Amino acid sequence: MAFQFVRVELFSRKGKEGRGTGFVFDEVARVPSASIHVQEPDTPIVVHGLAPDALRELHDERAAEARTEVKGGKQRVVRQDQNTLAGVVLSYPVTMDEYRAKPEVVARVLDWERRSVAWLRSQFGDRLVSVVRHEDESHPHLHAYVLPDDPAMTAAHLHPGFRAKAAAKAAGAQPGEDDKALSKRADAAYKSAMRAWLDDYHAKVAQPCGMTRLGPGKRRLTREQWHQEKRQAEALRDTLAKAEALKAKGDAFITTTKEKADRIAGEAAAARAEAVKATEAAQATIVAARAAEKVARQRAETARAASERAERDTRAAKRLSGLGGLLRGLWDGLRKSNVAARIRKAVESELEELRRQVAAAAERATATDAARRETEARVRNLRQNLSDTGRQLAEARQEIAVLRPESAPDSAQAPARR
Template identity: 45%
Template sequence: MAEGFQFAHIENFSRKGDKRGRTVGFVLGEARRDAAASLHVSSPRPPELVWGVSLDEVEREHDARAVSARKAVAGGKERAVGREQHTLLTVVVSHPYTVAEVEADPAKRAEVERWEDLNVRWLRDQFGADLRTVVRHTDEKYWHLHGYGVPGDPEMRAWMSHPGQVAKREVVAAGPAEGEDDKAMHRRSDRAYKGAMRDWQNAYFESVGVPAGLTRIGPGRRRLPRAEWHQERDQAQALRLAQEKADALRATVQQQAREFVSKTKGQGGELLASARAEAERVRAEAAQLRADAARRADAALAAVDAAQAAEARAREAAEKAQQERREAELATTAARRLSGLGGALRGLWDGLRHSKVAARIRAELMPAVEQWQKVAAEARAREAASNSQRQALAATVKELRRSAGDLGAQRDELRERLAAYEPATPEFAPAALRPHP
């Protein structure tokens, strides 16, 4: 029984290569296990062809078509396809069994052989004639397949086979919706990409995962308890067995019908009626088995939908918790900055600088602030003038006092001289110096 879940990944490549330097040549060389392109594999083994042509033939076909491919440009002209355009499509699918398990257990090998047949059928339905080869690698841990395709489009546009890229380009080509800017449009195109890829994974699950008895998503991605995931896995296995039983019964009925026809040729209607009754009984049993398989499939898909909804809720909760953590960190930083009056003023001003509301408040208060500043400046000017006048008056008073002192001293000296050299007679003496009668 498979202890795991499905894995499928689609990716396109160009001759120029991506940021990691993976060009078309490098990708095909890695698939061939060329020495320069398979350093990540400890003991490389040549790939095993499962379906289609060799990898060398794929590379020759790709390179020849890439040289001759043309794309239409303005003016009805054509030009060569750029080396940056994706011209090779690839798909990798992996089974949860390890290579060691498959090689050691014939029952598990039978399971993966059925799984491989389902994958080849699904890949051919998906990509049609563009699919050129499917190979198996057995030199890594898990059993897996690689599919490689060359676009049949005259311009070799590999994105046309990628459901996510098709959905994204459709949104971008339609342009922004009413009231939507380019940034919002690109977010919507990203959501379209993810939605298309979920649908692609669901289609793969219905075509390959269900018949192979694999679950859609593993327990780790959805944080399921192991018991619940084992229950879901057992349900997937039961569905696989029911479908296998229905297929086997259908084959048996067809074989019995052929044998009956060959034995009863030329015999009477009694045998024909008996055969028809037996065929009707077998058809009823097969219909019952198909109905049971359909119910199990519906239950499995319902479990997938519930798991995806739970995953979305968990992701939203994680994003909300992360946002709250960031806000708490910002609040903590702000609190540290606001410790002390200087920090408070700096924090207030920084907040005002980055706030549209604060900018409006500043604009409304600025005339009042400027008036207050003018009044303060005039008061300071008046105070300065008053101080200057007071200082000048003090200097004048000081000078007058000094002058008065000098005059008093001169008067006293003059009186002494008059008394010594020219004594005053009573009749001519000042009134203040005359003797009383």
């Protein structure tokens, strides 16, 4: 793996040395007259936003409508030599032969591409209108195009270096500073802003993809030192990839755990509600049983009294004279005894039903309590698993800290690959 390459340029419709916006759009679309440097031009691959033809149409339409305000509040069309387009070139340091031959290299290029597009969106937002990949030159690379969204369509605002330089000049000279010193400070602001821009790309994209910030020639490294730094960058890339995979696994586990915890909490709440309901039902059943027992005792007492009266009537009947009186007395006693027996049978049936209801309520309460204990055990297991995943993430962060190199010194950008 080698060092990073990213470059930003501004273009006007008139252009310099024949490289106006029209030529830029022809080149990215692989129009033959603008692709002489490519041996076998291939169709560009759109990875974000608009295709080249739609990009050209949108730019030309906005540029034709752009207006700038002059003295007296009048509006005029923008000049042909005003920059109206920003282009960013990003390259991945592998040959096309490696890219076509090794699936693992393709996977790394696609990961770099995904990170690059995300980084460009963080830099330019919705002003990033197109990103195209070329696979017909020496290295796989991206062309990104950004359109300004102000009424004058001022692309200079999109360039981090020019933006910082303009801000320094707009602030004016400091005490004791002449125009030359102000210009020098503005140039320093330009370099500082570009350095920060390149550092940000390295931190967000290049470093996770195993690229170094600078090449060996910029820092006068020996061949062995350069290979050692490349090995360290690749080791850091692999460690970061493992950390990202572990983080994704941890995030998925956390999401799943949260869903399970929510479900378990819902089940526990339902179990508690069922337990409360079962307890209330049991209490109500006990109250009803006590009331029924009281009624049963009253009925039993009534039956006992009826039985005693029947016995007394029977004895009285025996004392009656004559066979007819005796028979009538016996009949009345038997009738009252049958009434008492029916009362006792009904009372015993009601008591048995009440005993069954009390036993069922007690069984439901016991089952609910067991479910609650099982739910609490599952929650404890999930918390332990989450703790283990957090420990693994901490170990990965320590490994990354050991491999991560210190910030490299600044230098000029490398020559562009096209």
